[in-house]
Amino acid sequence: MAAIDIQHLTKDYGNGKGIFDITLQIEKGQVYGFLGPNGAGKTTTIRHLLGFIKPQSGKSTILNLDCWEEPKKIQQQLGYLPAEIVFPENMTGTQLIQHTAKMRGIHDKAAAKQLAERFDLDPSGQIKRMSKGMKQKLGIVCAFMHDPQILILDEPTTGLDPLMQSVFVELIHEEKRKGKSILMSSHLFEEVEGTCDSIAMIKQGRLISVTDAQSVKQLDKTTFRIHFQNLLDFQSIQQENFFIREAHPETMDIVVDIENLQLNALLRALADREVVSIHEIKHSLEDSFMNFYHKGVDYHV
């Protein structure tokens, strides 16, 4: 049984806006990245999971409970961090944490306290005076304090400084080890690259690819930047049968994509030439992401 199961979910807002036939499953203990530019449909999908929107067709379930029919039961097992977090007015952070604990029927405040300390958050002030980062931390405390089985995090690191971002990534790894199922949306590649097992890319309301994060890192090609000593070698290498992505005559640099099978051919070609330096350029998720977007690949997985 998948922890989160979305089947053919469609909501058409007209003008090509909305989400169309989204199907995905998130298993227990899986961290699932949801990647896409602003307005692609990430938040619309998440709104369905929270039971805020009724699906036009298709359905979504969390722990086998229908998201539209039984949000209350789901909420007991769910931690949610919205993209733009807004809290009720006229409360201090401490009051908010206490109220959240009461609503959830939690008597033990240790977890909330621990989370606040971990994120270096002093919740005693009025929420409306808090910075964006502090509100985000408060949101994280409220989403994680009841140790939920399912976590839905919409652009969770917005407003956090790099130090806190790494604290957050650590927290995600811990939750994953505890067997939590996590759906995390983002438009930041690094955020999902380091933490997610699977990455779904969404564009104009359609899933365009679901990738295993491991396979992104082990693509079957490698990119090198090679710096030559003299112009002759720089020019002659371009006659060889390699895919030259960039060539800079002024610095005598080339950037070349090598299929892994071609590696020996490249080494042989370089052996005859005066090479100053050679660097591997790491393939990031960003490249893979940009590939999908720029080529306008439009298929379903």
Add this chain to the structure above:
Amino acid sequence: MFNSRLFAHLAKTNFKTFFITAAALSVLIGIIMSVFTPETMTDIAQANENAPVNPLGDISTLIAFVANQYFGNFALIFGMIYAVIIGNKLVASQVDKGSMAYHLSTPITRTQYTFTSFLYIASSLTAMFALVFLVGVGVAELVQPGELPVGAFFVLSLGSLLLNLAISGITFFASCLFNRSNQSLALGGGLTIFFFAANMLAGMNDSLEILENVTIVTLVDSAAIISGEGYAIQLFILAGLALVMSLLGITAFNKKDLPL
């Protein structure tokens, strides 16, 4: 349907609005009950004997004055403002700002949220008018014992409460129906102002009397209440209106998509 923790939260976060309205209403009734003694009333009546229009309306007795000026003006205006503000604030404004996402991500249903919210509105209004009744009777008994017919004053307070409950039913319904504060205020606040203005205009000129039939304010018939007959059905209508509008609001909120 009811969630006591949410109720406590609403009472706490909206205490300021409640306190200001309740305090203003209590102070006003206190002043009226202490200032308008039989002697003052005769003086005012004599001073205005030859005036073409009496700005204070029927001031022959204390209870008539309270009915016209206090329940006809002050309590109506303050109650209406409270109903419009709180009705909008508890639902539409939370959706508009986004804090509804916080409420609904705790384990409660939408019905629990809206039902508890309306119950808060209704009980805060009830507390307010109970306070008005107690302060009014208390001050009157201290300053001018025996002048205030307590029974009629009680029914007037009750009528005013029911009227404000009906209005808050309407503002609450508008608040549940719309996702934007400005739309909710346009319907809820707009209707409220219309009722108030129609009531005022109807009293000004005989040719405008027909407006009495389009406003719910006239359902509290103060002359009938003071004379003690023929006011009950109208009050039941107000109570029914409050009930129906709030149920419609709860239903509308359950069915709609929330932009959270």
